[in-house]
Amino acid sequence: MAPGPRAPLATMAIPVSDAVRPAAPHPVLVIASFTMAVAVIIETSLSFLGLGAQPPTPSWGSMLNEGRSVIYRAWWLATFPGIAIATLVLGFNLLGDGLRDVLDPRMRT
Secondary structure (H helix, E strand, O other): OOOOOOOHHHHHHHHHHHHHOOOOHHHHHHHHHHHHHHHHHHHHHHHHOOOOOOOOOOOHHHHHHHHHOOOOOOOHHHHHHHHHHHHHHHHHHHHHHHHHHHHOHHHOO
16 A cells, blocks of 8 residues: 655644754743742732741741731841842843843844
8 A cells, every 4th residue: 555645734844843943942941930030929929918828838928927017126027038039039030031132042143
């Protein structure tokens, strides 16, 4: 029995995949770093509202919530977790920007 005709899509799939596969991981890495920053903000927000991790599990959002009531007597209880959250989110965003600058061929001159 002779093989049937090949579908045109099957012959085009190999060159397209060879062109797309090398470029695919770069945007995924950049988007993943920005998504991590959003995940940190969502987790801390939910924990601050009491909807996240429950005690005794530590969470920066719950630390902010507990430090809110004693902010005038013990300012460091809310300040340092807030600084840590801001630093982590800024770090993930800067990592994403740096990865985009390094991996995006259109940014190179």
